[in-house]
Amino acid sequence: MLSPKIEKEGFQMARYQERFQGKKQVFLIRNGEAADAPAMMGYMSQVNRETTFLSMEAGEFEKVFSLEKETQLLAEWAPSQYHLSLLAQTEAGEIAASCNCSYSTEKRRYRHRASLGLSVRQDYWRQG
Numbered sequence: 001m002l003s004p005k006i007e008k009e010g011f012q013m014a015r016y017q018e019r020f021q022g023k024k025q026v027f028l029i030r031n032g033e034a035a036d037a038p039a040m041m042g043y044m045s046q047v048n049r050e051t052t053f054l055s056m057e058a059g060e061f062e063k064v065f066s067l068e069k070e071t072q073l074l075a076e077w078a079p080s081q082y083h084l085s086l087l088a089q090t091e092a093g094e095i096a097a098s099c100n101c102s103y104s105t106e107k108r109r110y111r112h113r114a115s116l117g118l119s120v121r122q123d124y125w126r127q128g
Contacts, residue, residue, distance in 0.1 A: 016084075016086060017029070017031070020088070022128035023128050025127075027089060027096060027127075029087070032087045033074055037074055039095050040074070043095040043121065044061045045059075051122070082102065087099075097118070097119065097121065099119075100117045101117075
């Protein structure tokens with residue numbers, strides 16, 4: 001059974017922004033937005049080539065997501081109460097890491113389930 005507060009108000013994903021001091025530099029952790037789509041395309045292409053521990057093989061992201069699709073996804077997720085997209089951005093504006101969380105609302109019995117994805121560019125591994 002859902003708590004009375006969640007039952008009445010619904011679950012809310014929050015807007016988020018924080019500066020994080022890594023071992024070598026400061027990162028801005030913030031919500032992803034539609035304007036981030038071009039940088040996310042490059043980021044996802046790179047991280048999928050750097051490791052085999054992600055859900056897509058190298059080159060697969062580009063086949064599944066177009067710039068338009070990524071822009072639409074980020075635009076829909078930004079105000080959503082069921083999806084959260086966070087980016088860790090360097091002071092130079094590069095995306096160093098990405099985290100996505102989705103909360104399932106399709107079936108009442110699945111409301112306890114969520115999906116979480118996390119990736120970090122290899123040149124930012126072990127930063128904190």
